[in-house]
Amino acid sequence: MAMPxxxxxxxxYGSCTVIFSTLAMLLLSGASSGAGVAIVAVSALALGLLVxxxxxLPRSRAAAAARPAAVSRLQAPRPVRATVxxxxxxxxxxRAAS
Numbered sequence: 001m002a003m004p005x006x007x008x009x010x011x012x013y014g015s016c017t018v019i020f021s022t023l024a025m026l027l028l029s030g031a032s033s034g035a036g037v038a039i040v041a042v043s044a045l046a047l048g049l050l051v052x053x054x055x056x057l058p059r060s061r062a063a064a065a066a067r068p069a070a071v072s073r074l075q076a077p078r079p080v081r082a083t084v085x086x087x088x089x090x091x092x093x094x095r096a097a098s
Contacts, residue, residue, distance in 0.1 A: 006052065014052030018044050 006014075022044040031037050 004057075007055070007057065010052045010055045013055050014048040017051040018048035021047050 022040060025031075025040045025044060026037070029036065029040065031040055
């Protein structure tokens with residue numbers, strides 16, 4: 001069985017997580033030794049992998065079509081009915097005869 005390819009969202013979220021978590025952990029821990037930096041790097045990679053794997057995958061069209069009709073009716077947007085009050089009538093003003 002072939003492994004599915006990662007989506008663009010998974011790659012972006014995972015990469016951003018690795019970069020930002022590495023910077024944050026290095027700044028907060030103050031690690032300067034090689035072992036400390038290696039531990040931070042490995043933990044950031046593990047966190048990025050976890051984030052990338054938990055990004056929801058897009059649904060296929062076949063899975064969306066197989067959904068029960070009752071569920072799709074509940075999630076379908078309903079039209080909004082707006083009522084507008086009629087404009088207020090102004091009293092009729094007659095011109096004075098001159």
